[in-house]
Amino acid sequence: MIELSDAKDIILQQVIKKSPEEVSILDSLNHVLAEDIFADRDYPPFNRATMDGFALQSKNYSENRDYKIIDTVFAGDSFDKPLSDSECVKIMTGAAVPDGLDAVIRIEDSQISGSTVRFSVSELKSGKNVAQRGEDCKAGVKLLNKDYLIKSTSISLLATVGCEMLKVYPSPTVSLITTGNEIIPLDQHPGPHQIRNSNSYAIKALLKDIGIKPSYENHVSDNIELLRDSLSRGLHSDILIITGGVSMGDSDHVPGTLSALGVEKLFHKVKIKPGKPIWFGVKEKTAVFALPGNPMSCQICFKVFIEPYIRGLKGIAAHDNPFLPLSQERQNRTGRNDCFPVQIEKANSFMTTLDYNGSGDIKGNLHSDGFAIQPHDLITVSKGELLEYIPWRAYD
């Protein structure tokens, strides 16, 4: 049985970023850029009217002057006729202010009379209601660095500079194999000693939260031949997740079968509760996580061990989990790092412990926002003391 911190280190040492792939702009959401992004031209690309109104020269402007309306310039229009300082054009928000003109007076401040207009503003500064070409950024400026994590707020910019396709680090491929003679599919009626395959859905839900659908999934009974065939197939993915069959029982064939298939064991059993029997190994580019079959163990192991590995393959920088205060004293006499479900109080971010009935409790994690980890060597944690917190919700 190894330390939790050692287990996490061993896993992260195996991380090799996926090779970049070109994806379409919306598929790049929640992926890390594998290229720098530059401004393809000045932004704004032209002197842009920021109001509906009239464009004119600010030089020689006077409130007491009639201006001749020469034309109307809409967004997208090109207008290149030179104007005198007593002429103007009607102009729409977003349109290019014609060369030679340098200010826009709002329609609300204008009195039109036939083909002329007067304005009710006493003075007019050059640049009024005009966004100057290049004032947001100049052509060639680096806008986003390689290794930037793309979020919904990045997409507008990427579209603006024409990134219909862009290079990102893709998600890993994942295989999911559940095991156990007692497990039946959801569409069958369980016999007295059978239970339904909840782990398959629990893991798929956690994967779906981070945008991944298993490329291969299977359930196998505790039969070495069937297990070997399925594991072989699962080893074609970047990540192979197995649930059940990793403990000390006579039908716990997973570790032995993985070894027989040439998967190198890097650890088996970690000082964590629940989840102690977790097995981790590698074969070539495939990382194999074999999780214990109890529902809470399975979900907690996914968050503690698998999600950080997936983030690493996607090129997302490792982050430290937050430490939050616990709302009451708590004991940990398990000798292991004790993970327990908590709710976060909105007002003050205190973590409130939720009761649960052991790692097999089918509703143990249900109303929790996440779980806290009480270290194995911290037997008593006082009210208000900080513990590491892992939210169920996937991180940015």
Place this chain on the structure above:
Amino acid sequence: MIELSDAKDIILQQVIKKSPEEVSILDSLNHVLAEDIFADRDYPPFNRATMDGFALQSKNYSENRDYKIIDTVFAGDSFDKPLSDSECVKIMTGAAVPDGLDAVIRIEDSQISGSTVRFSVSELKSGKNVAQRGEDCKAGVKLLNKDYLIKSTSISLLATVGCEMLKVYPSPTVSLITTGNEIIPLDQHPGPHQIRNSNSYAIKALLKDIGIKPSYENHVSDNIELLRDSLSRGLHSDILIITGGVSMGDSDHVPGTLSALGVEKLFHKVKIKPGKPIWFGVKEKTAVFALPGNPMSCQICFKVFIEPYIRGLKGIAAHDNPFLPLSQERQNRTGRNDCFPVQIEKANSFMTTLDYNGSGDIKGNLHSDGFAIQPHDLITVSKGELLEYIPWRAYD
């Protein structure tokens, strides 16, 4: 121009929850239950061994006794032979403890000798290492209430009780129409007075964050005929989002065309910056949000006005946004509720203002975690004072 709070009220008054639909378990993620969920049987459904070891009677147990091993019981096995108090069965984690037996001793505490076994535990309590049938919950107990928001932690339980399909409030259908003569698709090279269609992607990214893909999308130039045809089609959705064409310009045909199509205007212009020209109306079951075309206006209006409406249609309870402290003094002399991009400091949740160059700034929202709202009547906010905060990231 109406108050922001009034605009939000008007929008929420239009909310009518969607009719429930039956979806598969994984598709129910992030949806609200439209039915109560009950335990279909006791959980655990049988007395379950929680360790690999030997099951026996705790009555007359003694450390100095040899126990005869009668058989091995695997998970999923049914074993119904009666045993005496000097007999035991080897048993695996997850297996049903045979009737008449009431305790399990761990394999680690057992010394096997041929067909008998002795145990190195001095006393044995009834129920040791056995999860009792029904101790998590009894058959018929309500596990989840109608109106519960399903998250990844709910999926394990739903699978356990056999909910392969379940009734939830579905997402609304959304149409997205961008407008403007100056706007070109991403795969075309922009002329000097043209810009690329960033709003379409910005809105689709924000929708994707909440699991929605527009059922109809289109870009139309500022042509009333084309606009009318496209809007008509968009009115078949639950929500029609339009960008651009809502201000005071001569090519701002959206409000007039919507009225001509029988859409009832509920407001036009709100005391908000950016986003003032927003137009909102309804026609039968369709809500129409016409947003101003500047990129920051568009994204901020989506979060302030559209996302809460979508949540309502999905049956998600309205929530109050958090109020967080601002890291420096700030003025608001705009006379409007001033929305500005902020980053959240991890250590203390203070909001740090990010500079931006007006609502047309193509990178204005880029590095922000969300935006704060400084009310129109709060001209000076002091360092540490609380302001409403809206994260870009979709809420739970």
